[in-house]
Amino acid sequence: MSFWSELGFGSNPYIVKPLPSSADGRELLVGRDSDLKSLLRKIEEGDTHVVLEGPNGVGKTSLVAVAAWVASERFRNRQTSQLYLPLAEPLQIKEDSSEFISDCYFAIARAFLDHEETLKRADRKAPKTRDVKTWLESPVIKGRGLSISTPFGGGGLTASSAANGSAGFSNAGFRTTIRGWLRDAFPEGTGGLVGVIDNLELLETSDAARRLLEEIRDPVLQLSGMRWVLCGARGIARSVAATPRLNGVLSDPIEITPVAHQFIPRLIEARLEHYSIRSTSKAPVSASSFERVYEVSHRNLRDSLRHAQSFASDRESEFFLEREEGQIADAFIRWLEDLAIKHEASVKMQPRTWKLLEDLAAFGGTCSPSDFDQFGFNDRAHMRKNVVELERYSLVTSSKDDDDQRRRSIETTSKGWLVYYARAKGLSSPVLPGV
Ligand SMILES: Nc1ncnc2c1ncn2[C@@H]1O[C@H](COP(=O)(O)OP(=O)(O)OP(=O)(O)O)[C@@H](O)[C@H]1O
Ligand SMILES: [Mg+2]
The missing domain is CATH 1.10.10.10 (Winged helix-like DNA-binding domain superfamily/Winged helix DNA-binding domain)
Known part of the structure; x- marks a missing residue:
């Protein structure tokens, strides 16, 4: 038996990955009702891409993933005629714009495979699975040994055989094909694919972020049938959204602040319940202990979850099984304090x-x-x-x-x-x- 199943959990309840775009993600997203509402409104009613600004680890990527899922549910439940569907993964921003543009087109192609059934059920014109696969397995796309020159292609390899009779295996052909798929599946005002352009702060300066976004403006941000959500920390998203050249393309940023303290016990309980496989499961870090680490980490959810996880994985399951809840809580606080002391001792500053x-x-x-x-x-x-x-x-x-x-x-x-x-x-x- 694994560590987590010995404690009565199907898997690690403190997992630090962003929440998935699914019913599970919706169940686990706590304390974000009003942010979810404003984000949904921007996705469904806005005609610009959405910008989220908020500190690292606060829950931006999770929020978008869940919002995209809720949007697709609203269509399924006939609450709207607009169909929005998420890309499988957030796209990490890269300095090399050609590479990043390729990542985007690749992710869009994959989304047509992932959502094949939904598109069919919704009576949307979707590409044939065979055609999508042929493209994804074509020499120019596979392993993404892409030879990209300008955003709209030109250059690139051209295969003698054609994927769908009209375009050959070239970057330019791939991109033209994808633009066609998007236009057919999502005519103006009928929805689109929701993609996350994540962690703009990795570009370091606002200038670099602005430059990159200007480079991807035509090939990516102007793609019809796509609704992008750009996320950034340390003021970079806010700064970029204010750029005149990007102004008409990007919305005013939504500021994402940390989940309010009052929701934290529920947030952790939701996880413990979700992952629990026994009524007698034993949590290494309870809701009230988590409140403490959340404060110490200055309300950074990712860091708090990471601490909870390392406290758990530093010990054998017996440690928890043999102790009362109160003893475990004391041990956690001592562990956190020891960690803080150790770090402090390693710092020698004026x-x-x-x-x-x-x-x-x-x-x-x-x-x-x-x-x-x-x-x-x-x-x-x-x-x-x-x-x-x-x-x-x-x-x-x-x-x-x-x-x-x-x-x-x-x-x-x-x-x-x-x-x-x-x-x-x-x-x-x-x-x-x-x-
Ligand atoms: N509202 C929420 N309810 C429950 N868990 C959440 C919530 N928001 C975020 N989380 C969890 O917190 C962690 C951090 O979330 P996420 O990765 O979405 O943050 P982020 O703001 O995108 O971080 P970064 O700036 O580093 O990209 C993840 O483990 C995620 O599952
Ligand atoms: Mg993120």
Whole structure:
């Protein structure tokens, strides 16, 4: 028997992957009713792509996945005549626009296979499965040894045989074919595929993100029959949405804030119930323990779940089976404190830099380089020096040289919050118990 089944769970209830676009995802999404409503409205009624701005690990990708599923359910239940269907996976942004464009077309082609039945039942004109497969297995697409030159193709390999009689196996042909499939399945105003363009902050600067989005504007963002949802953290999505050239294509961002504290017990209970296979299941981290780690992690769901998971997997199942709930809860808090103490002990910084970490926490954990005076620095360069030091210990992340100086591009990390917790609570003492 596996660790989780010994504890009475089908699998790990603290899994950190985004929620799936399915009934399960809907069941597990807690505390997001109003965000879900506004996102659905933007998907169904808007004529621009949607932008979500929110801190890392707050639940953006999960929210979109569930919203896309709810939209498709609304069609199934005849509450709307618009059919929206999700792409299987969020698309991770890449610096190389050609590669990213290929990823998008590939994902769209896959979606026609995934949703074949639904499209048929909805009486939508869909490509023949055989044709989609022929394309996906064609030499130019398979293994994606693509030779892409410009967004709309040109160049590229051309096979002597044709996939559907009209277009050969070339990038240009692939893209033209996909545009046709989308137009046929989703004529104007009848819905579309919902795709997530995720983690814009990985592009580091607003400038780089803007450049990439401008490059994918025609081949990706102007594709009819597609509704894209762009997600970003540290102010990058907000910054990009305000770009004049992208203004007509992107909506004003929806700000996603952390799930409110009052929903956290329910959020964890929903998971424990969902994954439980026995009425006597034993949770390594209960709802109330989770509330504590959620606070310590500054309401970052991903980090909180990750901590819960590592506490569980650091121990044998007997540890939990042999103990009462209260003992497990105490052990969890001790473990979390020890982790914080260990991290704090590994950091050797000047008092001024420590002060910045503390002030930044009091400021909400994130700030922009132009906030230097609020932290008692005379200029940006002085603050930068201290930020670099904090970054050296992975206590904050920042985007260097962003042209958008108001962007809150400096953010406390998971480790930063733990170290701050150890310090703020004075957990480290010169003589540790048992040492
Ligand atoms: N409302 C919610 N209810 C229950 N679980 C949630 C909720 N929102 C997010 N989660 C869980 O929290 C974790 C982080 O969510 P997600 O990956 O969607 O965040 P994110 O904002 O997209 O993060 P990142 O910025 O790193 O991409 C996942 O494990 C997800 O299952
Ligand atoms: Mg995400």
